[in-house]
Amino acid sequence: MGANKRFEIADKAPDAANADASDNKMDQIRELMFGGVVRDFDRRIKELSELMESELARVAADYERRIAGLEARLDPQIEKLGAQLRQESAARTSALDDIDVRFGQSQRTQRSEINAVLQQHEDNATAAEARARDALAQLDERTQAALQAVRDALSSARSELGGQKLAREDLADLMAEVSLRLRGAQDASKNG
DSSP states (O other), X not given: OHHHHHHHHHHHHHHHHHXXXXXXXXXXXXXXXXHHHHHHHHHHXXXXXXXXXXXXXXXXXXXXXXXXXXXXXXXXXXXXHHHHHHHHHHHHHHHHHHHHHHHHHHHHHXXXXXXXXXXXXXXXXXXXXHHHHHHHHHHHHHHXXXXXXXXXXXXXXXXXXXXXXXXXXXXXXXXXXXXXXXXXXXXXXXXX
């Protein structure tokens, strides 16, 4: 049995050697048939890879250069816009403060004008009231004086009439005498 195993191992050893030799032969055949094409493909792939890497580096550098240029152009504009925005904000704040001050001044001026007009109306009303009171006092004095004059005139007329008035009996006698005379004048005219 030991001899058989050795034989098998010995048989296997030449098979492995044959397999390696056949693999080498296959590689040689492949090399002869396709070796130039494969090497050409490898060279072309390597050239394309190098070209791609250099083109990618060039595009990246160009991209970085353009971004830097764009930033260089935009930074001053952004700073300028920021300064304009700050200036406009300050101007608007100042304008609002100015409007607030003007509005306050306008309110104070209008309040003063309204107070002056109200004071003028109040003074005019007070003066008109004083004039009306004076006129009423003068009218009252004149009315009192006129009433006193009328009273005095009535009193003097009464006393004058009192001295001139006839008594009833005297009036009756006077009327009777006039009546008799009128009758007598009538009788005389009838007789005559």
